[in-house]
Amino acid sequence: MNQEEVEVARETLVANLFLLGGVALLFIGSSFAAAIAYRAYQKSLTATPQPIEAPPTL
Numbered sequence: 001m002n003q004e005e006v007e008v009a010r011e012t013l014v015a016n017l018f019l020l021g022g023v024a025l026l027f028i029g030s031s032f033a034a035a036i037a038y039r040a041y042q043k044s045l046t047a048t049p050q051p052i053e054a055p056p057t058l
Contacts, residue, residue: 001009
């Protein structure tokens with residue numbers, strides 16, 4: 001392998017590592033968002049409904 005091929009391989013490796021890191025962050029963030037949304041959904045199912053008030057009449 002000559003120096004140019006080594007440089008291309010190194011740049012490709014760095015790009016792939018950044019891509020892998022981005023995918024991992026996306027997966028972790030999506031998992032947190034799904035867990036928070038599920039918790040909020042479960043909380044809304046168990047919450048007591050509030051009565052609807054009639055608008056004031058003039």
